[in-house]
Amino acid sequence: MAKRAGGARKKLRRGLWSPEEDEKLMNHIAKYGHGCWSSVPKLAGLERCGKSCRLRWINYLRPDLKRGAFSQEEEDLIIHLHSMLGNKWSQIAAQLPGRTDNEVKNFWNSYIKKKLRQRGIDPATHKPLAEVAAAAAACTRTPAVFSDAELILSSIGAQPPLTESYMYYDGSRCSTECGATASASAGVGGGGGCSDGSLTSLSGYSQATAEFTGGYVADGAHALLHCGGAGPASSGGGAPPAVIPSVSSSSTLNSMAGLSPAATTTDERYGNNSRGSPTNHDGHHHHHLPWLELGPSTAASAADVDHYGAALDELKWSDYVFDGYNNQLPPYNHGGIQGQCIYGDSKVDTAVHFDAHALGNWC
DNA sequence: AAGTTACCCAACCGCCGGATT
DNA sequence: GAATCCGGCGGTTGGGTAACT
Known part of the structure; x- marks a missing residue:
């Protein structure tokens, strides 16, 4: 792939984001928008890669995020x-x-997948496990490769799927x-x-x-x-x-x-x-x-x-700005509809203040 | 209470495709 | 057309923690 310009690179931070980093990122985006993600960390004073900033914003800091359990x-x-x-x-x-997408993916992998299997449905194909296993067995393929359904069935016995x-x-x-x-x-x-x-x-x-x-x-x-x-x-x-x-x-x-x-x-x-x-x-x-x-x-x-x-x-950003922002405060704010302190209660008092009013300008 | 296991989820990684130079 | 840059996506990993022994 393309190489990045520049010589000695500063060592970038990795791992979990601190409240201070979140604050910097939110303030920056609130004031200027994200623009070019690769320049965000520099402009926001973060020692992260742009990709990481983007991910953090999309998956966690965006004001319109719902959070909480899936209905x-x-x-x-x-x-x-x-x-x-x-x-x-x-x-x-x-x-x-x-x-x-990350949330949905996690939910699928950690919960729905399991639930479907328990009900005798192959999560990959959405067909009954028995049917998938039978189809797989019927076709010629590398013996070492097993479908999800086959593995499940072999582990639980070839019981027919629940009606x-x-x-x-x-x-x-x-x-x-x-x-x-x-x-x-x-x-x-x-x-x-x-x-x-x-x-x-x-x-x-x-x-x-x-x-x-x-x-x-x-x-x-x-x-x-x-x-x-x-x-x-x-x-x-x-x-x-x-x-x-x-x-x-x-x-x-x-x-x-x-x-x-x-x-x-x-x-x-x-x-x-x-x-x-x-x-x-x-x-x-x-x-x-x-x-x-x-x-x-x-x-x-x-x-x-x-x-x-x-x-x-087309609707995404307008939703973020209007519905999202107007109706939901960032995760730090316990007054938000889905108010949830992302750093846990012990850190609720952590002084994290972002320029909420400026958020309305970032488009 | 301590150790182990299982699970959740935030974050990272690598790849891809589109845009730009 | 090739090289480069960048954003986006899906798969995977690893830390934290609840549940269990």
Whole structure:
């Protein structure tokens, strides 16, 4: 790669950021914006590389960050988007106001992945573990390579995936929308609304190329998302794809999903502790993703997804400046909606003051 | 109480692609 | 067109800490 100009380089600091460094960075960006990231550390008086500054800002200091535990809606959305986009964390995070790709990625790796496995779903493919393992075994490949599903199955025994686990939503949740019919028909090999094809459908949106692979697939997604035992979803073909809402801005989706850039209240189910594992998901069923209820007429294509993403990009900074800043104070400030001292209570008194008023100018 | 394990998450690393020179 | 610069992304690591023995 390109070499940097300059001779003897100053040894750059690494590791965790101190409150003083955060303060410097925030003050600098508040006054001047970040501009060229590579020049930020110099101008801000930091012994960090620009990349590190950028990361710190994006993942931690940005005023619009939500922080706190993920809500059920967010979790559902992440799973859904991952089934379509794969590990495109930045794209997934773009649909979640106030969340960073790093945060989403961590949440996926530490929680959702595990949860899906427990339910007999291969997190990589969003298909039942048994199905993935069978498919892998059927094809010829290097014997030393095992899929996630195979490893899981070999460790837990080749038990069939839980019937209800074939759904992203557990039985109780599903039943709230689909009733007994869907629950009864949700078996891996069975027919019916939530049957075979549902997860295949979601992975039908190619993870590698982000292209739709077929109508049946999308139709299956419809089946999955609606958990319906009747209607077009149960037929397994013909209906137009209904995978993602045909919306063109984050705020649209947010409102549809019951989220708002400004709605940064902590989901109490997980507690305020950001480290707190969401261990009691089944306690509440705010399973309300209105766009999941959209019919085939609201189908969106991959182009829509791109358009959607582009619109989001346009909105990002305005969201940061207006919704984000106006509604949320930086993490140091306990008065913030998601107020959370990032250095722990023992350091709350640490005198960290940034030029909050100037933040409004950094665009 | 002390030691060990498991988990979370902030930060780093390396690669890539676009823009500029 | 090549070299360089830069921002962005996804994968990985390691420190801190809660949970467990």
